[in-house]
Amino acid sequence: MTIRMLRRTLYWCSHYLLIGLYVLFALFPLYWLIKVALTPNDLLYSEGIRLWPSRTSLEHFRFVLAHSEFPLFFRNSLIVSSGTAVSVTLISGAGGYGLSRFSFRGKPLLVALMLVTQMFPLVMLVAPMFRLFAPLGLTNSLTGLVIVYTAFNAPFATFLMQSFFDAIPKELEEAAMIDGATRFGAFRRIILPLTLPGIAATGGFVFTAAWSELLFALMLNSSSRASTFPVGLLSFVSKFSVDFGQMMAAGVLALIPACLFFLAIQRYLVRGLTAGAVKG
Amino acid sequence: MGSGHDQSETEPEVSAVGRRLATGAEPYLYTAPVLILIITVMLVPLSVGLSYAFRDIQLLDPFSGGFVGFDHFRELKADRNFRAALLNTLIWTAASVALQFIFGLILALLLNREFPGRRLVQALVFLPWAVPTFLVGLDWAWLFNPVVGPLPGWLFTLKVTHDANNLLAAPGTALIGPIVASIWWGIPFFAITNLAALQSIPKDLYEAASIDGASVFKQFRSITLPLLAPTLAITILLRTVWVANFADLIVVMTNGGPADSTQTVASYIFTVAFRRLDFGYASSIAAVLLILLFIYALAILSLRHLIMQRQS
Numbered sequence: 001m002t003i004r005m006l007r008r009t010l011y012w013c014s015h016y017l018l019i020g021l022y023v024l025f026a027l028f029p030l031y032w033l034i035k036v037a038l039t040p041n042d043l044l045y046s047e048g049i050r051l052w053p054s055r056t057s058l059e060h061f062r063f064v065l066a067h068s069e070f071p072l073f074f075r076n077s078l079i080v081s082s083g084t085a086v087s088v089t090l091i092s093g094a095g096g097y098g099l100s101r102f103s104f105r106g107k108p109l110l111v112a113l114m115l116v117t118q119m120f121p122l123v124m125l126v127a128p129m130f131r132l133f134a135p136l137g138l139t140n141s142l143t144g145l146v147i148v149y150t151a152f153n154a155p156f157a158t159f160l161m162q163s164f165f166d167a168i169p170k171e172l173e174e175a176a177m178i179d180g181a182t183r184f185g186a187f188r189r190i191i192l193p194l195t196l197p198g199i200a201a202t203g204g205f206v207f208t209a210a211w212s213e214l215l216f217a218l219m220l221n222s223s224s225r226a227s228t229f230p231v232g233l234l235s236f237v238s239k240f241s242v243d244f245g246q247m248m249a250a251g252v253l254a255l256i257p258a259c260l261f262f263l264a265i266q267r268y269l270v271r272g273l274t275a276g277a278v279k280g
Numbered sequence: 281m282g283s284g285h286d287q288s289e290t291e292p293e294v295s296a297v298g299r300r301l302a303t304g305a306e307p308y309l310y311t312a313p314v315l316i317l318i319i320t321v322m323l324v325p326l327s328v329g330l331s332y333a334f335r336d337i338q339l340l341d342p343f344s345g346g347f348v349g350f351d352h353f354r355e356l357k358a359d360r361n362f363r364a365a366l367l368n369t370l371i372w373t374a375a376s377v378a379l380q381f382i383f384g385l386i387l388a389l390l391l392n393r394e395f396p397g398r399r400l401v402q403a404l405v406f407l408p409w410a411v412p413t414f415l416v417g418l419d420w421a422w423l424f425n426p427v428v429g430p431l432p433g434w435l436f437t438l439k440v441t442h443d444a445n446n447l448l449a450a451p452g453t454a455l456i457g458p459i460v461a462s463i464w465w466g467i468p469f470f471a472i473t474n475l476a477a478l479q480s481i482p483k484d485l486y487e488a489a490s491i492d493g494a495s496v497f498k499q500f501r502s503i504t505l506p507l508l509a510p511t512l513a514i515t516i517l518l519r520t521v522w523v524a525n526f527a528d529l530i531v532v533m534t535n536g537g538p539a540d541s542t543q544t545v546a547s548y549i550f551t552v553a554f555r556r557l558d559f560g561y562a563s564s565i566a567a568v569l570l571i572l573l574f575i576y577a578l579a580i581l582s583l584r585h586l587i588m589q590r591q592s
Contacts, residue, residue: 012395019390019401022467026405029419029464032429036422048428091313098310107307110315117322118518119573121525123549124566127337127559128328129321151321154314156518183306212412214528230414244422251415262410263403270402270476 030255037061037249044245060249069224070250073232076142077211078257080228083146084210085203088153093199095154096161097187101170114155122152126219133220140223148220149210157202164198165191197268204265211258229254332563339557352564361540361548362565369544369569372455373524376462381516383463384470391471392478409468417532420461424448424533448534451541458529458542465529469519477511478504506591513584521573545569 038056039047047053064070099107129148130139138144172194173186181189192199214230221227224235233250333352338344356362391402408416423429426444436444447453481504489499527546530536536543536551543551545565553562 015390015393015395018386022387022390022405023401025464026408026467029416029423030407030411032423033415033419036428045427049426049430049433051430091317094310095314098307102307102310104307110311113315113318113323115577117318119521119577120326120570121527121546121549121566123527123546123553124329124332124563125322125325126553127332127339128325131328132325147321151317154317158314208410212414214412214414230412233414244428247418251418254415255411258410258412259407262407266403266406266472267399269472270479 033248033255034252037245037252039245041243041245060243060245061253064246064250064253068246068250069227069235070232070253072225073227073229074253076227077229077254080142080145080149080217081207081210083142084149084153085207087146087150088157088206089199089203091150092154092157092161092202093192093195095158096163097165097191099158099162100165114158117155123215126216129216130219139220140226141221142226144220145217145226145228148216149206149213152213153206153209157206160202160205161195161198164195168194200265201268204261205269207261208258211254329563330567332560333567334564335560337558337560337563339559344560348560352561353568355561356564356568361543362545364540365543365545365548368455368542369524369546372459372530372544373520375459376466376523377516377520379459379463380466380519381470383467385474387467387471388474388478391475406468406472408465409472411465413465413526413528414532416461416465417458417529420457420464420529421448421533424457449538451538454534454538454542458533461529461533462523462526466519466523470515473511473515474508477508481507510584510588513580513587517577517580521577524569524573 035052036044037060038058039053040055040057040059043053043055099111133139133144138147168191172190173181173183176186176190177183212230213228214234217228217231218234221231224232227235233247233254334347334349336344336346336348387405391398391405411419423431424446425448426432426446432441432444432446435441435447441447448457485503486499489503494502524544525546527544527550530542530544530547531550534542536547546569549562549565549569552558552565
């Protein structure tokens with residue numbers, strides 16, 4: 001009995017030790033980001049490797065909020081990311097449901113096409129896309145970015161949504177259809193509410209992906225009026241010489257919405273994935 | 281999309297033929313938006329991009345654009361940088377994916393047990409996933425810098441390294457930097473997917489096994505792993521392809537240097553396209569990478585098929 005208890009104590013000690021190491025590893029780089037953002041310019045290098053500077057100031061944050069185009073970039077990113085999240089969930093929700101509930105001619109082809117989109121380096125799309133989008137007025141526009149990001153995220157999100165729908169028994173909507181509802185009616189009133197956690201997870205996942213994208217935001221939108229946050233962060237460097245304190249302050253501010261969003265959805269991410277994960 | 285359906289809802293008197301037509305079209309109505317989107321926004325530009333591989337496309341040269349046949353591929357065969365980049369891609373992808381996966385799996389196993397504070401811990405350890413990748417690169421470049429980051433000093437004190445220099449600045453060690461950053465950023469992805477897969481394994485399987493006296497390790501080997509394997513195969517496959525194509529961290533942290541020592545195929549494409557502005561050559565490299573990844577995917581999928589057949 002005592003040996004078992006000893007072993008159990010030992011197990012939980014190492015369990016907590018490992019958990020502690022993981023938390024430390026996950027948070028330390030974020031801590032460093034905040035530390036640099038709070039360090040005044042004159043101490044940035046002289047106290048570079050100190051864990052906490054002898055003096056802190058909010059000057060970088062104040063400057064970024066009051067004297068840079070940061071609020072505009074922030075607003076643009078918010079519009080693009082939420083627009084992308086909403087349109088991907090709608091399109092992938094419908095597509096995932098179609099893949100989950102029907103077998104139809106061309107289905108394997110559709111799946112193959114979606115897999116192909118996950119295979120190649122997106123860099124190779126930049127030049128052709130610029131040529132196709134420019135005449136349509138979709139460069140230097142937030143709408144253009146929403147379209148691009150929606151397409152990039154839709155295939156993966158569709159597979160994800162399909163696994164959520166797969167986890168819900170077909171009999172549910174079949175029963176409703178016998179009671180006289182159309183399939184779309186059953187989809188809307190019965191299936192959709194049940195997959196809400198999954199939809200929230202997909203939406204949050206897509207939001208963070210769109211929030212971080214740099215390459216296409218940089219290439220398609222050259223005017224600063226339509227720049228998103230990551231691009232703005234780069235322009236920071238060239239415009240005000242390389243002011244790392246301000247850059248890190250802007251970076252910390254950029255982290256806030258993405259992290260809030262993520263904290264809100266991460267529970268659903270696991271729960272939603274659990275539903276259909278071991279379907280093979 | 282919705283309005284058409286609502287109309288048929290209010291008009292039950294549709295002819296049998298019409299109804300059959302409507303039912304036949306239904307799957308396509310659901311899947312059409314995603315299909316149209318990926319064809320117009322991804323596959324059309326992709327084919328245009330592939331055609332660039334056979335053309336001379338220099339961004340700043342208005343007279344470029346002519347067909348050059350297989351010239352780019354011949355040039356590629358002799359390109360030393362490309363061969364080095366292939367090897368780096370292998371190291372970068374294998375190390376990143378393997379370590380992300382192992383640490384992610386351990387984390388998932390730890391989080392799969394109930395303990396006080398589990399929710400908070402889960403939220404905290406998953407946080408790196410939400411950080412924009414270029415910011416990840418910036419942050420880690422900063423951490424590895426001996427003037428403004430603590431890591432070189434710590435590593436030297438722990439006798440892991442011989443000096444407190446920036447490992448990103450030495451050709452032999454530079455690739456370690458982006459790999460560490462990618463592990464930091466990627467652990468949550470594997471932890472989330474592994475945790476989801478673990479939680480969908482019925483608990484009574486473990487109860488039965490522990491009544492039979494199977495050790496925890498044996499339970500892991502004979503219950504957890506086989507049930508996890510099919511999901512894992514797909515996740516690892518998608519992830520490997522994604523990481524192989526992923527250039528952000530390398531571009532931000534080392535820019536392929538020093539002396540091209542950290543150039544992977546993906547970052548090399550980036551360099552050729554945006555530093556040399558040679559989109560034709562960049563496309564031909566991308567085409568080769570696409571083919572290699574395609575072969576890899578086919579190999580994994582048939583392996584998975586084989587395993588699943590043997591199991592059933």
